[in-house]
Amino acid sequence: xxxxxxxxxxxxxxxxxxxxxxxxxxxxxxxxxxxxxxxxxxxxxxxxxxxxxxxxxxxxxxxxxxxxxxxxxxxxxxxxxxxxx
Numbered sequence: 001x002x003x004x005x006x007x008x009x010x011x012x013x014x015x016x017x018x019x020x021x022x023x024x025x026x027x028x029x030x031x032x033x034x035x036x037x038x039x040x041x042x043x044x045x046x047x048x049x050x051x052x053x054x055x056x057x058x059x060x061x062x063x064x065x066x067x068x069x070x071x072x073x074x075x076x077x078x079x080x081x082x083x084x085x
Contacts, residue, residue, distance in 0.1 A: 028061055036067035047073075 020027075037044065047054075050072035056065040059077035069075040 032061060032063060036064055039064070 047068070052073055054065070054068045054073045054075045056062075056075060056077040059065050059079045062077060065075040065077040
């Protein structure tokens with residue numbers, strides 16, 4: 001039996017992004033309930049020494065940029081904004 005918690009799954013029935021805007025707040029809360037260390041535990045040993053630059057593409061809530069920054073990494077993050085037509 002694994003000690004890992006299951007990854008949060010979007011509450012979107014058809015697996016598409018339809019309805020994402022309506023569910024975004026709940027999804028962000030769900031996403032933040034899983035820590036950076038839990039999500040990346042299998043690759044944390046691959047990180048270079050602190051003070052290295054880290055790029056978080058598609059930063060979302062910023063969880064994966066703020067955790068390394070708190071450990072001394074220099075973090076850059078990029079978010080993409082979408083406009084409805």
